[in-house]
Amino acid sequence: MTDPFDLEREIARWSRSLRRQPGIEDGDAADLEGYLRDKIEDLAGQGLGPKEAFERAAREFTASDALGEDYDRSRAAARLGGRLPGRPPGFLPALVWNYAKIALRKLRRQKIYSFINIAGLAVGLAACLLILLWVKDELSYDAYHEKADRIYRVALSGVREGASEGLALAPFASAPAFAAEIPEIETFARLLYADPLAVVEGRKIDLADIYFTDPGFFSIFTHRFLAGGPSTALSLPGSLVLTEETARTLFGRTDVLGRTVNFDNEYDLKVTAVIQDVPGNSHFRFKGLASLATIATRPEIRPYVEDWLRLGGWVYLLLRDGAARGAVEAKMAAVTLERAGDEFSRPGGVGNFRLQPLASIHLRSHLEAEIEPNGDIRYVYAFSLIAAFILVLACVNFMNLSTARSAGRGREVGLRKVMGARRGNLIIQFLGESVLLTAAAAVFAVLLVVLALPAFNRLAGKGIGPSSLLSGGTPLLLAGLILLTGVLGGCYPALFMSAFRPAAVLKGMLGRGLKRGSFRSVLVVFQFTVSIVLMAGTWIILAQTRYMKTRELGFDKDKVLVVQVRDEAARRGAAALASDLKASPNVRDTSLTAGVPGHIMTVIYINQEGRPERDTFPAQHIWSDYDFVRTYGITIVRGRDFSRSMASDAAGVYLINETAARRMGWGDDAVGRKIGNNLNSLREIVGIMKDFHTESLKDPIAPLVVRLATPEELMPRAEFLSLKLRGGDIPATIALVKSKWAERSERGFEFFFADQTFDALYRSEERFGRIIAAFSAMAIFVACLGLFGLASYAAEQRTKEIGIRKVLGASETGLIVHLSKDFLRWVLLANVIALPAAYLITTRLWLVKFATRSTPGLPVFAAVAGLSLLVALLTVSGQTVRAALANPADSVRYE
């Protein structure tokens, strides 16, 4: 028996199955049913029975697979680029809107945790961004020069014995010689520093950071011209190129082409170009350039230009495309030997020429006489590492809190799994959640950075604008950072939670490990370890800086006012001023010298009596009057000070320091022996000074000789008038000196105190320490946020336990101790790991570069440990105290 074929029933069934296909809506189905009927009617008209007609029509319909897809596509143009409404784009998981909804719901429900998460991430990201901006700025130095990869600085290696790696200066005479004989050298520029007194339209303005240089300067370096052009700017003697800022200082405007500026009341220069101010990321920031030819023939300059053994300043070369640095250096050695004999290359000679690539100068060159203080690649590494650590700390918070809260999400995971979610779906959901959270945090982070930039710039001595957040790949970097942080922070919770077994979690059985949280303790220990290392490191760095600043230098640096003496007229004025001030009750001693501690520019090669001419060593050299030792409170350990009563002194004698005496091989017997800067002019050593620091405490004490100069010798050389004040009203004394100075000199009154000089030497260390301090504060903040979150979570989890303990008679104090104990144990463990690490890192990597250093002692580490425990205790105490004080009736009521 067969069922009679019912066409309508079959069509209805067909239509139902059609409606089940994805992408087919009711209206479509009705239309398609119409087609089917048309076809059946047609086939029936051709003589087929209803059954055959239906089957054939239906077959032809289903023969075309991917029916649904066609419908999807048919809606394409008008709607979401080929998607059904409500369905996310193909690259996102199908349930993405649901994920987002759940994530937002969680954010709203768990305000404290969301705050901790987002705030921690935001601070972490902000710290990271600040450091990245700083690193980017450091790495960008001098890169703006179009020919940067072909520009080299000529340096001398092995100039000074001891710590120094070499000298950034080179003899001016060498540059044209090299350029003439070495075809790889395209052009050169020599830079001679000047701080002239500019006279413009009768007004006198002190300038600094002006360089006399060669016409090749603008072929080498790239600068933007506001007026004039690179080829003509320095081609003639008497040319002057001003930066915008200097043009404004001198003239009050920038359209000053062709105007005249007089330097030092001696010669006129004509403004041939005005250029934009030198960018901040330049290893030297000049204020103006003048053609070297203007002064090259002047008698006091000429030897510096012509003599191979005089170091005029800095020399830059532009090599041709494809020139090999090593080959050029070899040729330079050959040219040097030919032009200057073996003065340079012989053992104990001046040293060998080498080329420093422009790009490496700012971060990797630490020679003597750098044109300006450089950065340090180690700081770049250190800060990058710190940035990475802070980011990891923020990620750890996220991991900790998400796994801690995971208990609450067990049901969600279970339900999703029951509804068919695979583990991959859940991992994607949780990772997406953490990336979303990170992105939200990033918005705050950017805001924080913009707010903190001015303060950070002051701290770091930079001029980074907020616009640098948008330039040069920073947005890309930020996006990468968000993704990295999101995935890093989210991967553990994602893997962890997606592994829940639905049967177990839906029944309410969560793994014991989940609540015990041993992994979380490891993370907290890690966070505090990093924070404590940073804290201890900061402490040690600042302690070393303070140590250097307060350490006895071996002379009395207090209340020594040093007036700078810049030119001939000023020197005459200074000599007169000195005798004027001797009468003043507030000034105890005065001394006119070339060179003072902290500012010794001259190094000479010492010849000793009884030694061959070639057997010399370099020593710092000060030309002085009779009163240097008295003014600076220096101790004489052997022999005597210069004395006006010794007629023989007047012809010129030496005081040397202990290091110099040792270097000469004479030791205490040096007194009475003769030295000089050549064998024909040896002078007697009358005394040995106790060693004192004349340079940064980073460097060992160098040999020093002080030469008593005749007035004729001193006059052209004197640079500083040092005044030892008696105390009392120092501002009044300064005012007095200033008014007297004004009578004597038309140069501005520039002065400093001797102790300031030394403070300035440690500025880079101090800055490093302060930046590290700021970032370790951020790291500690982030770590504390995490601890706070965990503490409040633990307190919440243990509400009932606490209630029962209280009912059974536990005291509140006892409970607080009980609750805090866990956390403090972790922090203590972190201390045990961190302190030795901090000790090793700072002593091995940082303190070693200081010749004189403070050894971090036990008190430092005890203080850091105590501080970290205190901070941790304060962080958790709010939560534990609240939990301990809660009324047990509330917490155990329901059981």
Next chain:
Amino acid sequence: MASKALVAASTKPLVLAILRNGESYGYEIIQSVRRLSGGRLDWSEPMLYPLLKRMERDGLLASRWRMTESNRFRRYFRLTEKGLREQEHETAEWSMVSDILAKVIEGTLAPAS
């Protein structure tokens, strides 16, 4: 059988051309194409239906339901103003291609001059 690419490209102009002769419905359009092409173009309903809907949404076609002889509703399509213009445009383009093709083939077959 025509190639898939050709079918894809020619469906729309053919539908436009057929509807230029007056109102029609899906199944009839398929039949017309089959008849006119001598069976070489064989469209399926699932292919045509989405196309008609898309063209309607793009404003080239308008549709209405009409009662059939067997008391059933069937959707009839006709050209709109825009569809008419589009049809003329499409036809012109196809003739151009066809002309060029013809010329090229003539050219290659003719002896080189």
